Amino acid sequence: MPPKVIEEFDTVRITEFGIKFKNEETAQAFGCVGKLEGESEVTALIKKCEGVEKKRKSKVTKMIITLSAHVKLSAQRRIFGIKTDGLKPGVYKYGADSIGEDFTLTAVGVDEFEDEEKLIAFSNCSANTGLKLSIENGVEEVAEIELEFTALVDEKRGIYYEAYLSELADEEKDEFVSEWKTKFTPGLALAIPVETP
Template sequence: MATTNETQFSEFECDLLSMKIGETAYDVKCIGNIEQESEVRKVTKKCCGVVAKSRTYGTGNGTLKLTAHMPYKCYVELHAMDGADLKDGIYGYGRGSLHPVVPITGHITNEDGDEKYKAWPCCTVSTGPADKIENGAEEVAEVELEIAFTPDVNGYGVYEALADDLDEATKAAWMKEFTPALMQVATV
């Protein structure tokens, strides 16, 4: 059933993110917050020095800011700290650490428990590892990541859909098997 003009969805909680690195999909379930900012390109037309027309276009680029507790192996792989020249269990970060491009998918609910799915198909952590340790703290600090997203082969940097608008095959594949082709209309 397609969304009507009266449908409201206020993003309230992101209870699951999935980050697919190579063949492994890592679940991030302990999320503090996630913030998305998409970039735009503005074009203006002036007549006699006065703006007569203004248009705004999406670029497909943007930034995600994530605070969460995540699997250590996921953190290591997002920062390309798993050098082939290091012994098993030892990780390093330096000049050879090229951050991978990964898809990130999210399951979001509103205040009534209605579901929405989001995906950022081409993401790269845009900051290096950063730590803050506070001895005697009463709360365990979350990992903070700044993630750049760029458009995929279809020109989209972000996808989203209400669960009620998705067919069962797309819904089942969204979190772990996301690809840009999954989002496209099937051609015969």
């Protein structure tokens, strides 16, 4: 029996965020995300005839992703380049020499109406803004930090990937889901898997 084809998916909740830094094999926990927003940036290819636009094609060049989250300190330090090099134990520095690491971000989107899940991944990301802080005394809820990053085109010309669990073949589903969450690469999404050297 062929896998089910999802025709409607309302993402009610997003969870299980993981972050895999460049040149590392395994993702680590990212933290707890309250909100994710993404917007594509495009360039237009235009054909004019006698000064009148006749044809137009838009190509996606990148996505700007904004998160509101409680980010784990280990991930936050690497995203923004916060380091302890040359400092006393327990002291960290963020400043003019701070350079963040590139990363892949994965998560699970949940449709609670249909009891369905989808895997998502942004494969080639880097911080778009500097560290933001928000501290307020006397509040009843701890403030989330805001993180804006750029998702760029990867080596397979992808920016954003998604996979619906109900559409995956049963015989490979568990292994595929585990690989996606912990070791995502663009090659994982290919119909014919590509072995990495």
